[in-house]
Structures are given as structure tokens and as C-alpha cells.
Amino acid sequence: MPTDFLDLLHASLPPGAVSTTEADRRAHACDNSRLNALPDAVVFPTEHAQVEALVRACRAHRVPLTARGGGTSSTGASVPMAGGVVANFMRMDRILRIDPDNRLAVVEPGVTNEALQQALAPHGFFWAPDPGSAPWCTVGGNLACNASGPHAVKYGSTRDNVLGLRAVAGNGEGFRCGTQTTKSAIGYDLTRLLVGSEGTLALITEATLKLTPKPLAVRTLRATYRDTAAAVRAVARIMAQPATPCALEFMDALALKLAREHQPEAGVPAAEALLMIELDGAPDALDGAVAAVESAARVEGLVQLEVARDEAQTRALWAARKALSFAQRAATQHKINEDVVVPVSRLPELVDGVRQLAARHAVPIVSFGHAGNGNLHVNLLPRDVDEIERAHAALPELFALVIALDGTISGEHGIGVVKREFMPLALPATTLDLMRGIKAAFDPDGILNPGKLLP
Amino acid sequence: MPTDFLDLLHASLPPGAVSTTEADRRAHACDNSRLNALPDAVVFPTEHAQVEALVRACRAHRVPLTARGGGTSSTGASVPMAGGVVANFMRMDRILRIDPDNRLAVVEPGVTNEALQQALAPHGFFWAPDPGSAPWCTVGGNLACNASGPHAVKYGSTRDNVLGLRAVAGNGEGFRCGTQTTKSAIGYDLTRLLVGSEGTLALITEATLKLTPKPLAVRTLRATYRDTAAAVRAVARIMAQPATPCALEFMDALALKLAREHQPEAGVPAAEALLMIELDGAPDALDGAVAAVESAARVEGLVQLEVARDEAQTRALWAARKALSFAQRAATQHKINEDVVVPVSRLPELVDGVRQLAARHAVPIVSFGHAGNGNLHVNLLPRDVDEIERAHAALPELFALVIALDGTISGEHGIGVVKREFMPLALPATTLDLMRGIKAAFDPDGILNPGKLLP
CATH class of the missing domain: 3.30.43.10 (Uridine Diphospho-n-acetylenolpyruvylglucosamine Reductase, domain 2)
Structure with missing residues (x-):
């Protein structure tokens, strides 16, 4: 230097x-x-x-x-x-303005997701993106990677929850884009272009975020199924009726087995497939919504459907999902964390394909996650050097499977370095060339985050 | 040629x-x-x-x-x-696929908005953008201009309701962008960049649209207020609670007067300001939602609040809003149709400012429209050559007012030719330069729709 x-x-x-x-x-x-x-x-x-x-x-x-x-x-x-x-x-972590009348907040990029949510709560609002890393990750990082989490199924990803940005492009010029209004039609949408650009176009210095009023009540359901196909039929039926859940999470048989073995007291059911379903809304509206979702969830192959009656039961139902994180960590130090996404109706083929992949490469793989968006965390859990090698060999096949199912290689984690070489699988060369043209327009000397996102 | x-x-x-x-x-x-x-x-x-x-x-x-x-x-x-x-x-008007399981439809750009809605209805879905021109406008046009309509307040604009596109860039290369999934994090969002680009970057040849399940029931309310400030206080209160209406429309005193005079039998109330409020959802949830919105709408300055009990009453309540379109057409052949947008809380200042503008330039101006998004149609109604001249003189002041109120110059109509010279009011030079860079990357020879959008 x-x-x-x-x-x-x-x-x-x-x-x-x-x-x-x-x-x-x-x-x-x-x-x-x-x-x-x-x-x-x-x-x-x-x-x-x-x-x-x-x-x-x-x-x-x-x-x-x-x-x-x-x-x-x-x-x-x-x-x-x-x-x-x-x-x-x-150090740029100030919340500059919380404006409930206009359903927006203006923040600096360094504020953590959790600190923002805590500041919004007394106003009766939240910001929709809810990644698992909320206590540590920043709004700037959420914007850079188009982060989301379980509640995206109802409330959208980061890209759906930002109105405007202030930033500095790679050419050194500061600029503002977007608006302080919930609608606009004034030229190219630079705001949503920057979201998910992983710091390769511009550095965000201020964000105007779209807020959502906090629901007044929440209800939780848990359903187990004879096989994945049945669980996914239920997901498609749930998503095809108007009472959209605020979370619709899936766990496969191996995920359930790991959670059960790691935390026997958590009451994790022995099942081939499990759905966690959360509904929110006005208290008097929830009975009807629960009934509608329950009816959609009752497909051929349902084993058991439980509705939490109180907070203790809600916690008990979520225990299986919570146990899984610790169980994976206990299973191996070498977890490879993927977050592929397919159209909801293709989930059975994805889960079956992943099972075959695990068998063919002799490496444990769990599938779980945001089924309502077709976004599964397919985590490879190799335990030794040989398994690590075989896991890496399985990755290109996983991505090829996802593309064959009309899906794509990342739902919420982004590309960075680790998926960069797979971008040509996900997008045609002409599309990547247009992205390179945009990169050159913002960052003519290629100084911003080189080696990321674009192959 | x-x-x-x-x-x-x-x-x-x-x-x-x-x-x-x-x-x-x-x-x-x-x-x-x-x-x-x-x-x-x-x-x-x-x-x-x-x-x-x-x-x-x-x-x-x-x-x-x-x-x-x-x-x-x-x-x-x-x-x-x-x-x-x-x-x-x-002639490219085919609906290629309707896929309720995945909440999406794949269409060619020439299908009209209305034809698409009719094809979706039997599946229990709709596509959110609902411009007044739905019977004639095409999905391709909706995408090009980021069109919306009254229901955007709950369901978003075109940009919020598209998953992926196929297109041909100005460089002659065909490409696909976006996904068939409701989540993705794979690089720059070319899909939402094309939406609202008004045919200046690429020609769209196919679109994968995000569908929304049709609500099971709808309820309509109408409220009149002593003054605009009171009506807008109600709008802000309604938008700050979780029962978001699916339409929240405003009419000012002159709009009501025009409608009343044009169609005396329509029962248009003589009021300073009127709100039309529509709520949708499950039938058993609507009583609670109506009560919550009614309570939010009851601010100091409320004159009358009516809730439609049946379809006939619903039609009667909407008659004032419907009469307005014809009344404007009858008032003049020279209507100048604007669609400015400000943060909801700044609406009183906008409506007051417009009234002063009308007085200063001696030209009739009505304000009405999508108050829940802060998006008002400010229509200048000059009746002769002198008034036409004065109306055009008033326009730059209208846009300056909107910018001073943290708003912007178009909510849903776009820029085209008529607002192009005002873009530097709405966006900094650095932002416009980045847009020009994007234009050059897609359309290096500047053949696509020259003279539009970018000054």
C-alpha cells in the first residue's frame, strides 16, 4: 500500500x-x-x-x-x-428518523437489524427483513445482500422494504435515489438495483426503509406428514388461498432426526416431514385464518396437526426448529450452508434430489427452511476430510438440480465469493454482460469489492 | 428511411x-x-x-x-x-401459463391488463396493478411505466408484482432476468430496473408475474371532513394501524363540487374533503378491520362516516368518485393530468399549495386520488387558450412544491416526454448521470425510445 x-x-x-x-x-x-x-x-x-x-x-x-x-x-x-x-x-449506526405517519424510518447503514426493530417496537412497527443473524447483522449488510428470513413469505425481502438510498458510487460521486413515498415512477430504479449488489456498485450511507405495522396477534401450527410430497402439497395449498401465513417453515426427516437426537427433551416428532406455520393479524380474524390454513394443510398424508393454545405450547412447537441449529453445530464444524430456491411446487423434487445427492456422495445433508418461498437451506454436514471433499464435489450437482427445477442458486444469502463461479449456471451470458455494463457505469475502475458476485 | x-x-x-x-x-x-x-x-x-x-x-x-x-x-x-x-x-398477447401453486403467471407483453385479470379470476387470483385504463392498456405497458392504481396501497405497484422478464436490450441481445421464485439474491436486479424504464433500455417479450389470491370479501366506507387537514390526519391514522385498506382515495372540495354539479342524482356530498375506504379479507375478519379503520377515521373534523351494508349501498358510495371522471371530461377538453406524490403526512400542505396555485394562476385545479400512497392526481382544467397558457406556467411551481414537500413528480404515470425536463428537479445530477450510464450499457447507440425519460 x-x-x-x-x-x-x-x-x-x-x-x-x-x-x-x-x-x-x-x-x-x-x-x-x-x-x-x-x-x-x-x-x-x-x-x-x-x-x-x-x-x-x-x-x-x-x-x-x-x-x-x-x-x-x-x-x-x-x-x-x-x-x-x-x-x-x-460507527454510522444512528437511527435518524422514525416516521410512523409515513410508515418509514431513515437510518445509517451500521445500525443492527435488532437495534432497529427495538427502536421501532414502541411505535407499533417493524422492518420486515428478519435474518437469523439479526442481533449482529446491520441494515447496510441486509441491503447489500438482499437479506430476508422466515417472515419474507408474507412481508417480502429487503428489496421489497426499502424506499430510497443515499450512497457513494465507485466513481466517487455521492447520490440519492428512490423517494420518501411508497409509490414513484421516475426513471430507473437505482434503489432496488443497489439492494443485493453486495457493495460492488456503491457504498450505502443512508437508507429510507419501508415499515410494516406490527400485527396484533400471532398463532402457531405444527403439522407432520407421511412424506415430503404430502408436506409440499400442503405448502402449495396453503399458498394458494388468501390467508397467507407470516411463516411457513419446513424440516426434512434428517433435520428432525438430528434435532431429536441432540435434544431428546424438546419433543421433536419422529416424522418424514414437518411444517411450522405461523399466522398473524387482528385477534378476531385469526380463528378464521387458522381454520382456512388448517383445512389447506389437511392433505392426504397428514400425520398430525397441532395448534398452539398458549405461549407455552407455541414455544414447545418451535422447539424442534430451534434445536436444529444447535444440532447441526454439534454434528460438525464443517457445515456448508446453502440456500437454494425453487418454485414451491418443485420442492418435492428438490428434497428427493438432495436425498439422492447425499446417498451418491455419501455425505449427510439436511434440508429445511422457508418452504412458503420455496427457499430451502440445504446444509451439507461433512465430518472429516474425505466427507468435506465429497461435499464440495456434490455442490455443482446441487446447483444444477436447482436450475433444472426452474429455481436459482440463492434465495437470501447472496453470491459473494463462494457462489460466484456458479453464476453462469443461474444466468445467461447476455444477462451477465449487462450486469458487467452496469458495474462499469457505477465503478469504472473496478475498485469496489473486486472478486465478488460477477464471474 | x-x-x-x-x-x-x-x-x-x-x-x-x-x-x-x-x-x-x-x-x-x-x-x-x-x-x-x-x-x-x-x-x-x-x-x-x-x-x-x-x-x-x-x-x-x-x-x-x-x-x-x-x-x-x-x-x-x-x-x-x-x-x-x-x-x-x-399481437404478442398470449397468456403462456397460469400457475396457482406457485402464485405466478407467464404472459406475453401484449395481453391487456383486463384480459389477464379475467383469465386469472377462475383460479382465485388477480394481478395487483389496476390502472383505470385496464381494459385497453397492456401488461407490457404496465411494466414499462410501473403502472398501478387504487389497490397499490395494499398490493403494491407493477414493480412489486413481477418476478422475472425476458427481453431484448438495445444492443440487440436477448436475455432473461429474475426468477420463477418469490425470493432470490443473485446479483443486480435487472427485472425491477426494466420496470419503469419506459422502453429505453430493452423491449420486454415475456413476463413472469407475481399473483395475489383474491380476497373473499370487500367492505366500503365513505367519510367526509370539515377540511383537508382533518381528512389527511385520518389517512395517516388509518395507515399507521395494521388493518391496511385495499383502497384509500381522496377527493378535494372542487372535485366534489364538479362531480355534484355534473351528476346531481349521484348523491355526492357537499364537503370540503372526502375519503373512500375499501377493506378486503376473509368475511369473518372484516368486522374487526372495519371497526379499526372506522376508529382511525374518526378524527376531530369528521363530518359523516357511512359504511355500506350491501352492494347497492357500495355502488352509491362510489358514485361520487365515478362521477368525477365524466365531470372533468365535461368541464374541459384540455385537462392536464398530473400524478404527483408526497409523504402521506404532507398531503395537507400539498392540497393547500395546489389551492394557492390555482388562485395565483387563475386556473381550476382538482386534487383527488390515492391518498394512502400520498399519490394525488392534480388535474389542471383550463377551458380556453389563456387558461391553457396559465396552466402550463403553473406546472413548474407544482413540481417545485412537491419536491419541497419531500415528494416526487410521478407516482404511476411515469416521465415520458411531458415530465422529462422536470427530472433534474426530482433527482440530483449525479443520479441522472448513473442512469445515463445504465442506458449506455443496455443501448449503446441510443436507438430505444430516444427523447424520453432522461433529460
Whole structure:
């Protein structure tokens, strides 16, 4: 890293904003993937103008620049593969405005998802994206990766819940896009273009988020099925009627077995397939909604359907799903975390295909997750060096299966480094070329997060 | 138009697909704006490959190419300002697939919005965008302009209701973007970038649309208020509670007066401000929702609140809103149709500002429309040459007012020709430059719909 670049950084940014200590560099070398690459410097901006100065300095010296929030990405999206500077946004964590009348909040990117939800709760609102990493991940990271979670089935992903952005493009120019209104038709939608662009087009410095009023009540159901096909028939029937659940989660036989063995006291049913169904709404509306969903869930092959009568029963029903996370961690240190997505009606073929894949490559694979969106976490759980090798050999076949089922390779984790080589499977060359054209328009010197997303 | 270009067109497209007759050219010279420009030729493609051939021919000869559906745009978006070719998509009107299990439909762009809704109804679904021009406008036009309508307040605009597209970029390359799934995180969102791009980036040849289950029941309320401020306080309160209406429409005093005078028998109330509120959902859930909305609507300044008990009463309540369209047409042939949008809480300032504008420029202006989204149709109704001139003089002040209120210049009609010069009011120069960069990446020779959207 040239001295004149570092001098420029120190001159453009306030004292304490630039660090080249070994400790800071090491702390910004990895995320929740297994990738690791040391940056040459770490910058902690506290306001938009500093981000402009930073991008301009990096551009002038052709230094790679990688944005980072909580570092919870599982794809390597925030690992500085080409070295250079990591911009850590955690000091830009202010909630600038909560505006219930207009159903919006204006925030800096470094606020954590959970801190935002806690600030919104007294106003009777929430922000829809609810990734499992909510206590640690930032809104900026959610925007960069188009994060979501179980409630996306009713409330949408990050992309569906943002109105406008302020950002600095790779060319060093600050800009605003989108609106403070819930409707607009004023040219190209740069806001939703930036969502999911994984820091390769621009660094987001402020976001105007769309809020949703908190439902007044929630009801939980759990259903087990003779086989996956039956469970998925139920999913399709549930999604084809108007009482859309706010969560519709699936666990396959191996997921249930792992959870049961790891936590025998959690009451995890021994079944081939399980659905967790959550409904929300006004209290007087929920009986009807539960009845409608219950009726849709009662397909040939249903084994048992339970409706929680109180909070204790609700907790008991969710225990199986909660136990699974710990069970996977206990099963192996080498979990490969995938999040493929297929049209809901193709889920049986996906789950069957994954089972065959597990048998063919002799590696344990669990399938579970957001069935209402057709978005399953297909987690490979290799336990030793041989299984790790076989698991990696199975991955291209998993992605090919998903594409053959009209699905795609990521529902909510994004591409980063780990899925980059698979992008040509998911998208035609002409589409990737258009994406490269957009990249060049925003970041003509390719300084922003090089080596990510686009092959 | 060079002969060798016409020869190439005839050679690349089937017999009957290319017309240079005076009648066809005249029929494609205008839309629902007052603009008029004669194309040199009209092409009626029937499949994707023909659109590729057409774009390539136009690119090779640098001939302007303007896509057109039903021609209902009020902004001149489909008027061929630079001549060249108009591509009329009305012969690509097939509904290729209706897939209730996956809540999606695959259609060609030339199908009308209404024909699609009729095909979906027996499956228990609808497509959310519901512009007033639904019987004539096409899905392709809805996508191009990010159209919506009264139900966007609950179900979103076109952009929120599309999953994937097939298209031909201005560079002549066909591509697919998006997915057949309700979630994805695979790079830049070209799908939502094309929505609202008004045919300046690519021509859409197929769309995968997100469907919504039809609600089982609907209830209608009508409330009148002492003044606009009171009505808008009610709007903000209604939008801040979880029972989101499926329509929340506003009419100002002049709109009510026009409707009343034009159709005395319609029972239009003499009031300063009126709200039409529609709620949908499961029948047993509606009592609670109506009660919640009724309570939110009862603010200081409420004059009267009526709840329709049956279909006849529902029709009677909507009669005022229906009468308004005819009343405006009867009032003048020279209506200037605007659709500005502000944050809901700024609506009183907008309506007051419009009233001052009308007084200052001595031209009648009615304000009404989609209050739940802060999206008002501010229609200037000049009756003679002098008033027309004064109306046009008032427009820049209207847009400046909207921007000062944190709003923007179009909610659902788009930019086209008529608002193009006002784009720098709505967006910073850096943002417009990024849009131009995207335009260059898709359409390097600038053949697609020149003179539209970007100043």
C-alpha cells in the first residue's frame, strides 16, 4: 500500500478513522464464511462526506475497497479478497428518523437489524427483513445482500422494504435515489438495483426503509406428514388461498432426526416431514385464518396437526426448529450452508434430489427452511476430510438440480465469493454482460469489492 | 428511411409484420397525451426472435425504435418523437401459463391488463396493478411505466408484482432476468430496473408475474371532513394501524363540487374533503378491520362516516368518485393530468399549495386520488387558450412544491416526454448521470425510445 495513499487517507479522514494495526486488519479479514484475506487498512467512517473522500482516494490510487457491516455474510461478500481497504460502517449506526405517519424510518447503514426493530417496537412497527443473524447483522449488510428470513413469505425481502438510498458510487460521486413515498415512477430504479449488489456498485450511507405495522396477534401450527410430497402439497395449498401465513417453515426427516437426537427433551416428532406455520393479524380474524390454513394443510398424508393454545405450547412447537441449529453445530464444524430456491411446487423434487445427492456422495445433508418461498437451506454436514471433499464435489450437482427445477442458486444469502463461479449456471451470458455494463457505469475502475458476485 | 433498412426488415420478419401504410403510421403517431409524431414504419412482432431481429436491424441502421402496447400513456412515452419504427406488441398477447401453486403467471407483453385479470379470476387470483385504463392498456405497458392504481396501497405497484422478464436490450441481445421464485439474491436486479424504464433500455417479450389470491370479501366506507387537514390526519391514522385498506382515495372540495354539479342524482356530498375506504379479507375478519379503520377515521373534523351494508349501498358510495371522471371530461377538453406524490403526512400542505396555485394562476385545479400512497392526481382544467397558457406556467411551481414537500413528480404515470425536463428537479445530477450510464450499457447507440425519460 503506497505511503502517499495512506497520507491521503489520513489527511481526508478525521483522527481515529484510519487504522493499519495488525489487530484491526486481522479483525476485518474474515466473515461467517471460511474465507480469509487481510486488508491493508481499515477505515471507520462516521458520515457520508468521509465515505466520498474514501472512495475518491481509493479510486485515485486504484485501491480495492470492501464495505463491511456486522461481518455475518456466509458467502465471503465482506472479505477483502484483493486486500486494500475495508470500510467498517458500524460507527454510522444512528437511527435518524422514525416516521410512523409515513410508515418509514431513515437510518445509517451500521445500525443492527435488532437495534432497529427495538427502536421501532414502541411505535407499533417493524422492518420486515428478519435474518437469523439479526442481533449482529446491520441494515447496510441486509441491503447489500438482499437479506430476508422466515417472515419474507408474507412481508417480502429487503428489496421489497426499502424506499430510497443515499450512497457513494465507485466513481466517487455521492447520490440519492428512490423517494420518501411508497409509490414513484421516475426513471430507473437505482434503489432496488443497489439492494443485493453486495457493495460492488456503491457504498450505502443512508437508507429510507419501508415499515410494516406490527400485527396484533400471532398463532402457531405444527403439522407432520407421511412424506415430503404430502408436506409440499400442503405448502402449495396453503399458498394458494388468501390467508397467507407470516411463516411457513419446513424440516426434512434428517433435520428432525438430528434435532431429536441432540435434544431428546424438546419433543421433536419422529416424522418424514414437518411444517411450522405461523399466522398473524387482528385477534378476531385469526380463528378464521387458522381454520382456512388448517383445512389447506389437511392433505392426504397428514400425520398430525397441532395448534398452539398458549405461549407455552407455541414455544414447545418451535422447539424442534430451534434445536436444529444447535444440532447441526454439534454434528460438525464443517457445515456448508446453502440456500437454494425453487418454485414451491418443485420442492418435492428438490428434497428427493438432495436425498439422492447425499446417498451418491455419501455425505449427510439436511434440508429445511422457508418452504412458503420455496427457499430451502440445504446444509451439507461433512465430518472429516474425505466427507468435506465429497461435499464440495456434490455442490455443482446441487446447483444444477436447482436450475433444472426452474429455481436459482440463492434465495437470501447472496453470491459473494463462494457462489460466484456458479453464476453462469443461474444466468445467461447476455444477462451477465449487462450486469458487467452496469458495474462499469457505477465503478469504472473496478475498485469496489473486486472478486465478488460477477464471474 | 433508407430502402436497404426496409429491405432488411422485410427479410427478417414474416409477411404482414411490417407496415409502412399511411393508415398504420397515423394510428401509431399518438398516445393518450396530446403529442403526435409520425413513425416511418410499424412492426407487429409475434415472437421473441422477431424482436431480436428488429432491434438488430434498427441498431445496424441507427433507426429509432419505440415500443407500444395499448397506447394509453398520458406522458407521450409511446409516441415516436424521433420517427423510425414503432413496435406494436398487441399481437404478442398470449397468456403462456397460469400457475396457482406457485402464485405466478407467464404472459406475453401484449395481453391487456383486463384480459389477464379475467383469465386469472377462475383460479382465485388477480394481478395487483389496476390502472383505470385496464381494459385497453397492456401488461407490457404496465411494466414499462410501473403502472398501478387504487389497490397499490395494499398490493403494491407493477414493480412489486413481477418476478422475472425476458427481453431484448438495445444492443440487440436477448436475455432473461429474475426468477420463477418469490425470493432470490443473485446479483443486480435487472427485472425491477426494466420496470419503469419506459422502453429505453430493452423491449420486454415475456413476463413472469407475481399473483395475489383474491380476497373473499370487500367492505366500503365513505367519510367526509370539515377540511383537508382533518381528512389527511385520518389517512395517516388509518395507515399507521395494521388493518391496511385495499383502497384509500381522496377527493378535494372542487372535485366534489364538479362531480355534484355534473351528476346531481349521484348523491355526492357537499364537503370540503372526502375519503373512500375499501377493506378486503376473509368475511369473518372484516368486522374487526372495519371497526379499526372506522376508529382511525374518526378524527376531530369528521363530518359523516357511512359504511355500506350491501352492494347497492357500495355502488352509491362510489358514485361520487365515478362521477368525477365524466365531470372533468365535461368541464374541459384540455385537462392536464398530473400524478404527483408526497409523504402521506404532507398531503395537507400539498392540497393547500395546489389551492394557492390555482388562485395565483387563475386556473381550476382538482386534487383527488390515492391518498394512502400520498399519490394525488392534480388535474389542471383550463377551458380556453389563456387558461391553457396559465396552466402550463403553473406546472413548474407544482413540481417545485412537491419536491419541497419531500415528494416526487410521478407516482404511476411515469416521465415520458411531458415530465422529462422536470427530472433534474426530482433527482440530483449525479443520479441522472448513473442512469445515463445504465442506458449506455443496455443501448449503446441510443436507438430505444430516444427523447424520453432522461433529460
